[in-house]
Amino acid sequence: MARFIEELKKSHGAGELRLAHQGEEVVLMGWVDTVRDLGGTQFIDLRDRSGICQVVLSSENLSADQLEIAKSFRQEFVVAVRGEVIARGGKPNPNLKTGEIEVTAKEVALLNRSKPMPFQIQDEVDTGEEIRLKYRFLDLRRAPLQRALLMRSKAALIAREHFAAEGFVEIETPVLTKSTPEGARDYLVPSRINKGKFFALPQSPQLFKQLLQVAGFERYFQICKCFRDEDLRADRQPEFTQIDLEMSFVTPDDIMTICDGMLKKMFKGILDVDIQTPIPRITYDEALTRYGVDNPDVRFEMELFDITADTMGSAFQVFSGPANGGGLVTGIVVTGGAKYSRKDVDGLTDFVKTYGAKGLAWLKRDDGSFSGPVSKFVDEALSAALLDKAGIKDGDIVLIVADMDPSVARTAAGRLRTHIAKKEGLVAPDQFGFTWVTEFPMFEKDAETGKLAAMHHPFTSPRPEDIALLGADPLKVKTRAYDIVLNGQEIGGGSIRIHNQEVQAEVFKALGIGDEEARIKFGFLLDALSFGAPPHGGLAFGFDRLVSIMSGLDSIRDVIAFPKTTRAGCLMTDAPSEVDEPQLKELGIKLI
RNA sequence: GGGGUGGUAGUUAAGUUGGUUAUAACGUCGGCCUGUCACGCCGAAGGCCGCGGGUUCGAGUCCCGUCCACCCCGCCA
Numbered sequence: 172m173a174r175f176i177e178e179l180k181k182s183h184g185a186g187e188l189r190l191a192h193q194g195e196e197v198v199l200m201g202w203v204d205t206v207r208d209l210g211g212t213q214f215i216d217l218r219d220r221s222g223i224c225q226v227v228l229s230s231e232n233l234s235a236d237q238l239e240i241a242k243s244f245r246q247e248f249v250v251a252v253r254g255e256v257i258a259r260g261g262k263p264n265p266n267l268k269t270g271e272i273e274v275t276a277k278e279v280a281l282l283n284r285s286k287p288m289p290f291q292i293q294d295e296v297d298t299g300e301e302i303r304l305k306y307r308f309l310d311l312r313r314a315p316l317q318r319a320l321l322m323r324s325k326a327a328l329i330a331r332e333h334f335a336a337e338g339f340v341e342i343e344t345p346v347l348t349k350s351t352p353e354g355a356r357d358y359l360v361p362s363r364i365n366k367g368k369f370f371a372l373p374q375s376p377q378l379f380k381q382l383l384q385v386a387g388f389e390r391y392f393q394i395c396k397c398f399r400d401e402d403l404r405a406d407r408q409p410e411f412t413q414i415d416l417e418m419s420f421v422t423p424d425d426i427m428t429i430c431d432g433m434l435k436k437m438f439k440g441i442l443d444v445d446i447q448t449p450i451p452r453i454t455y456d457e458a459l460t461r462y463g464v465d466n467p468d469v470r471f472e473m474e475l476f477d478i479t480a481d482t483m484g485s486a487f488q489v490f491s492g493p494a495n496g497g498g499l500v501t502g503i504v505v506t507g508g509a510k511y512s513r514k515d516v517d518g519l520t521d522f523v524k525t526y527g528a529k530g531l532a533w534l535k536r537d538d539g540s541f542s543g544p545v546s547k548f549v550d551e552a553l554s555a556a557l558l559d560k561a562g563i564k565d566g567d568i569v570l571i572v573a574d575m576d577p578s579v580a581r582t583a584a585g586r587l588r589t590h591i592a593k594k595e596g597l598v599a600p601d602q603f604g605f606t607w608v609t610e611f612p613m614f615e616k617d618a619e620t621g622k623l624a625a626m627h628h629p630f631t632s633p634r635p636e637d638i639a640l641l642g643a644d645p646l647k648v649k650t651r652a653y654d655i656v657l658n659g660q661e662i663g664g665g666s667i668r669i670h671n672q673e674v675q676a677e678v679f680k681a682l683g684i685g686d687e688e689a690r691i692k693f694g695f696l697l698d699a700l701s702f703g704a705p706p707h708g709g710l711a712f713g714f715d716r717l718v719s720i721m722s723g724l725d726s727i728r729d730v731i732a733f734p735k736t737t738r739a740g741c742l743m744t745d746a747p748s749e750v751d752e753p754q755l756k757e758l759g760i761k762l763i
Numbered sequence: 764g765g766g767g768u769g770g771u772a773g774u775u776a777a778g779u780u781g782g783u784u785a786u787a788a789c790g791u792c793g794g795c796c797u798g799u800c801a802c803g804c805c806g807a808a809g810g811c812c813g814c815g816g817g818u819u820c821g822a823g824u825c826c827c828g829u830c831c832a833c834c835c836c837g838c839c840a
Binding site for chain 2: 205207208209210211212213214216225227229230231245246259260261262264266267270287288289290291293296297298299300301302304351353354355356374375377399400401402403404405407522525526527624625626627628629630631726736737738742
C-alpha cells in the first residue's frame with residue numbers, strides 16, 4: 172500500500188480516460204463501484220470524482236498474490252490500480268463516457284475496506300431522505316449530489332470574479348452580533364464573559380453592509396451564512412447562504428444592472444444558457460394584478476382576470492357580495508380544462524382553501540355555452556366578461572375565486588395558476604423565467620395587531636415622491652425596493668436604503684417605534700447616518716435557491732453539503748443536542 | 764401552532780375481512796463461472812412490523828397516544 176500514494180501517484184481521474192490514452196500506463200485511485208467476478212476474469216468499475224472506468228483484473232496480468240487482493244475487492248472499498256489503457260476487448264459500453272476503453276491492471280492495492288453500505292451508491296436512488304441524511308457522507312458520493320456541489324462551487328467563483336471585476340471589495344462581517352427584535356426569530360449565543368447576555372447570529376449582514384458604505388468602501392460584497400430560527404420548507408433552511416452586496420451613489424437601475432450581469436455570466440458559464448438582459452421589470456402592483464403573487468412565474472401565460480365590476484349585479488351572492496363589498500372576483504382560464512372531472516375540480520378547490528379561499532367557482536365552455544353549477548348565474552355581463560376579458564374558448568374551464576379580502580382571492584388564484592401549470596406540464600424543465608419586481612409597498616398591516624410593519628425592512632427608502640405620504644397615508648407609500656424572481660421563486664431582493672436620519676426617524680415613527688426604542692435597537696445605525704452617510708443600496712441573492720434552480724433540484728437541501736431536517740436538526744451529528752450541566756453553569760444558564 | 768403523506772429484513776416495497784412459519788427484489792455472506800458492464804447460476808443468513816398503551820382467544824392489520832422524515836398553511840422585516 173505504501174508503494175501506492177507515496178511512490179505511485181494517482182495519474183488520472185477514472186472518468187477522464189479516452190481512446191486517446193490508449194497504450195498509456197495510468198495509476199487510478201478511487202472506490203469500487205461494482206464488481207463483476209466471472210471467475211477467471213474479474214471486472215470492476217472504479218469510481219472517483221471524475222467518473223467511472225472499467226478495470227480488468229485477471230491472472231494473465233496479475234501474480235497470484237495480486238490476484239488474491241483483487242478477489243477481496245467489494246463495493247465501496249478504496250483501491251489503487253496501476254495498469255495500461257487499452258481499447259475494449261469486448262464491446263464498448265455506450266453508457267459510460269469511458270466506454271471505449273478499459274484499464275488492464277498490472278498492480279493493485281487495497282487502500283481501505285468498507286462495511287456493507289446502508290444504501291447503494293447509485294445516481295438514481297430510491298432510499299428515503301431520512302437514511303440518506305444520517306449517512307450524508309455516503310449520499311454525497313452519488314454523482315447528482317457531487318454535480319450539484321461542483322456547480323455551487325463554480326457559481327460562487329463566477330460571482331467572485333464578477334464582483335471583483337466590477338470593483339467590489341469582499342469584506343467579512345460579524346457572526347456574533349446583536350439581536351434585533353424585528354424580523355425573523357434569532358439564533359442566540361450566550362456570552363460566558365457577560366453572563367445573562369446573548370449574541371445573535373445574523374439574519375443577514377444588513378446593517379453592517381450599510382455601515383461599510385458609511386465607511387466609504389462604495390462597493391461591498393460577501394458570500395455569507397445567514398441564520399433564521401423559523402419553520403422550514405423545501406426552500407428554507409435555518410442556515411443559508413447569501414451573495415450579499417451593497418453600493419454607494421446608485422439607483423435601483425444600477426444595482427439591477429450589476430445583478431443582471433452576474434446572472435448572465437453564471438448561466439452562460441455553468442449551463443451555457445443565454446439570459447436576455449436587461450431582465451424584464453414589473454412593478455409589485457402589476458405582479459399582483461397579473462399573477463396574484465409578488466413572485467410570479469413568468470414562464471407561462473394564464474394570467475389572472477378581474478371581473479369584479481362585471482359581477483356587481485350578479486344574482487350569485489358569492490360573486491356580488493365581494494364585488495360590492497370592496498372585495499375581488501378574479502380567476503384564471505385553463506385552456507383545454509373542460510376535460511377536468513368533478514374530482515379534479517374538488518382537488519383544486521381543496522388547494523385554494525389552503526390559502527384561505529372559501530371555495531372555487533367554475534364554468535366549462537363547450538359548443539358556445541357555459542356549463543357547471545354556476546352556469547345558471549351567468550348573466551349578460553358575466554358572459555361578456557368571461558369571453559372578452561378572460562378569453563375563455565370552447566374546451567376551456569374558468570376557475571373563479573371571490574373574496575371580501577382582495578389579497579385572499581388574489582393569492583388563491585395566483586397559487587392556483589402555478590399549481591395548474593405544474594400539473595399540466597406547461598413549463599419545460601430547462602426553461603428559465605426571470606423577472607424583477609419593483610416598487611414594493613413600504614408597509615403592510617399586521618393581521619393580528621393591526622399595526623404597521625415594514626414589508627421589506629425599516630431601512631428601505633421610500634420613493635422620493637412618496638416621502639410626504641409617510642405621515643398622511645403610509646400604506647400608499649411605495650419604495651425603491653426590488654426582488655429578483657426566477658421560475659416563481661424569489662432568489663434575491665434589495666433596496667435603496669434611507670441615508671437621511673430625518674426620513675429614518677419618520678419611518679420609525681410610522682412603525683410605532685419611539686425615539687428611545689430606536690436609539691436602543693439601532694442607535695449605531697442612526698449615529699452612522701448622521702456622519703455623512705452616502706446614498707446607498709444593495710441586494711442579497713439566496714445562493715442556495717439559485718443553485719437549486721440551476722441544477723434542476725426541488726429542494727435546497729440537495730445543494731447544501733450538510734443540511735438540516737424540517738425540525739431544524741442534523742440527523743448525522745444529532746445536533747442540536749443537550750449539554751452538560753457544568754457547561755450551562757459556566758454560561759450562567761438554567762433550563763426551565 | 765394547524766393540515767396532509769409515510770414509517771414492515773441493510774435498502775425499496777407487498778402483506779387480503781384481524782387467523783398457522785411475515786413475502787419479494789436489490790444488497791450481504793458462501794459456492795460455481797475467462798469478456799462482463801444492473802454479469803449469470805446455485806445456496807444461506809438476515810425482522811423491536813417506529814415506540815407506548817388499549818380492544819380481542821388472537822394485532823403488521825382495529826382504536827388512542829407519541830416520536831421521526833417529507834410536503835403545505837401560518838411564520839420567514
